[in-house]
Amino acid sequence: MLELDRVSKTYPNGVHALDGVSFSVGAGEIVAIVGGSGCGKSTLLRAISGLDTPSQGRILLDGEPVTQPHERIGIIFQEPRLLPWLTVAANVGFGLEGRPRAERNERVAKAQARVGLSDKANMWPRELSGGQAQRVAIARALVPRPEVLLLDEPFSALDAFTRADLQDHLLDLWADLRPTLMLVTHDVDEAVVLADRIMVMRPRPGRIFEEIAAELPRPRDRQSAAFDFVKRRVLAALDRSLQRAKTVDDTQTTTSTGAALWW
Amino acid sequence: MSLVQMSVAVEPAAEQQRRSSLSRWGRPALGLFLPLLLAVGWELAVRAGWSDGRLVPPPSVIYATFAELAKTGELQRHAMATLARVAAGFGVGVVAGTLLGAITGYSNFAHRLLDPSLQALRAIPSIAWVPLFILWLGIFEASKVTLIAVGVFFPVYLGVMGAVMSVDRKFVEVGRVFRLSSPQMVRRILLPAVLPSYVIALRSGLGLGWMFVVAAEFMGASEGLGFLLVDGQQLGKPAQIVAAIVAFAVIGKTTDWLIVGIAAPFLRWEDRFNNGAGAS
Numbered sequence: 001m002l003e004l005d006r007v008s009k010t011y012p013n014g015v016h017a018l019d020g021v022s023f024s025v026g027a028g029e030i031v032a033i034v035g036g037s038g039c040g041k042s043t044l045l046r047a048i049s050g051l052d053t054p055s056q057g058r059i060l061l062d063g064e065p066v067t068q069p070h071e072r073i074g075i076i077f078q079e080p081r082l083l084p085w086l087t088v089a090a091n092v093g094f095g096l097e098g099r100p101r102a103e104r105n106e107r108v109a110k111a112q113a114r115v116g117l118s119d120k121a122n123m124w125p126r127e128l129s130g131g132q133a134q135r136v137a138i139a140r141a142l143v144p145r146p147e148v149l150l151l152d153e154p155f156s157a158l159d160a161f162t163r164a165d166l167q168d169h170l171l172d173l174w175a176d177l178r179p180t181l182m183l184v185t186h187d188v189d190e191a192v193v194l195a196d197r198i199m200v201m202r203p204r205p206g207r208i209f210e211e212i213a214a215e216l217p218r219p220r221d222r223q224s225a226a227f228d229f230v231k232r233r234v235l236a237a238l239d240r241s242l243q244r245a246k247t248v249d250d251t252q253t254t255t256s257t258g259a260a261l262w263w
Numbered sequence: 264m265s266l267v268q269m270s271v272a273v274e275p276a277a278e279q280q281r282r283s284s285l286s287r288w289g290r291p292a293l294g295l296f297l298p299l300l301l302a303v304g305w306e307l308a309v310r311a312g313w314s315d316g317r318l319v320p321p322p323s324v325i326y327a328t329f330a331e332l333a334k335t336g337e338l339q340r341h342a343m344a345t346l347a348r349v350a351a352g353f354g355v356g357v358v359a360g361t362l363l364g365a366i367t368g369y370s371n372f373a374h375r376l377l378d379p380s381l382q383a384l385r386a387i388p389s390i391a392w393v394p395l396f397i398l399w400l401g402i403f404e405a406s407k408v409t410l411i412a413v414g415v416f417f418p419v420y421l422g423v424m425g426a427v428m429s430v431d432r433k434f435v436e437v438g439r440v441f442r443l444s445s446p447q448m449v450r451r452i453l454l455p456a457v458l459p460s461y462v463i464a465l466r467s468g469l470g471l472g473w474m475f476v477v478a479a480e481f482m483g484a485s486e487g488l489g490f491l492l493v494d495g496q497q498l499g500k501p502a503q504i505v506a507a508i509v510a511f512a513v514i515g516k517t518t519d520w521l522i523v524g525i526a527a528p529f530l531r532w533e534d535r536f537n538n539g540a541g542a543s
Contacts, residue, residue: 051436069440081437085455085532095441097451126534144441 007057017043019205028178032195036242040206041184045152049075074146078153080133082125089121095144111139131162151183192231202241209241320502328502344487352411353472360419368427385417407479414475415468422464426457462526473515
């Protein structure tokens, strides 16, 4: 289980990016974090990954504090970040160095086959399309079999068609090992397609504003009424989170719950 | 109908083949056009009696001088002497420049400690050291090699430092996510990331090495291509000077090409805007 305990982050330049964020995510759960730009959602993810350390509060993975990159936590960035000097296969196997060659080759081959890029093993990253490169990045993050996989707007640079394809693909891969997925996105559709729970954040400083359960059956139909209902709830919450951040002080926001009460 | 289709289908393939054989031989040949035109033009001008070619010898005379020097073994002896000096100076300069550049690029503390002094030293024209080097190290090999090493050091130092400092944070983060130790980070992320700039730094260092070997040999040498230059001037043999210059050009280009050739297999991954314009 991944727990966040009053996590705050103030950058050296004085920007107060996160303020007392607490929640926990169970094993195998898929949680999406949505919010307007600058609401600290990427900061939150970087803190969980151990790349940044929170100014206050703790991040615990099964009770063990996370202060630096952890072998059970993987991350996929917004850009594929493939190392351009390594072939596709070497990129996929990047996290396996030090293991026996046979095991490495086998796991790399399996991961490549799983993301449908077996024929691209000896290509350079520059020869891949954006979607293919992000698939390689997904394979690279999954090969060490992380228990928690963080995704920082992983599909935001792709076209709508490729994005939907990769979302389905990600769910497919998730079903193999069922890691905990934590996904930061500004695409509400993406959040509703993927997540069991959607956290809406509000900016300045970043806080959890509302938590919305999205317990729709999988695979999810993007056209269904239930999908639309959850999506509307998320959009309404997003809307309120942004307006209140500007006009209403904290004491009021915590008492009201529905969109209707706001008016 | 089918015949038309056939010819349409066949022609591009033949066209392509023709073009690829043109690009294999045609492109380097294009680079030779201008020098050859000048050489032939000058040769004809001298033959025609428009100039006596005494101060600017025509290609045939240069070639004769070159062949004469080569036949007696003079040319090889002088070229070897110069090459040995450049090799020694280049080696010392590259090792020092790489180490210091890597350290100052990697560590903020080392950068603040060392870089200001090194930049101050860089501001001194290297030739200005010559009198001091001669006083300290004598007029023989040591002072010459030192001068060349100083010349090679700075471009390599600057290149390595700049390359290490500008390694993309995003790649370093990938290394951190996979929990690489410091030596692993250097080997798996930093080294490959700086390699393209490093090759350029080595090439500009080598260029300066060839420049400074001439300066070093001007300050008193009994052998070396620089000596051939001075000797040609003092004895009024312009053809010998040009022959030495040609030797410099050939050897300099060859060594540069060696660096490029050795590095090329390690740089196949590069995503460059123009893969055809690389030095060849």
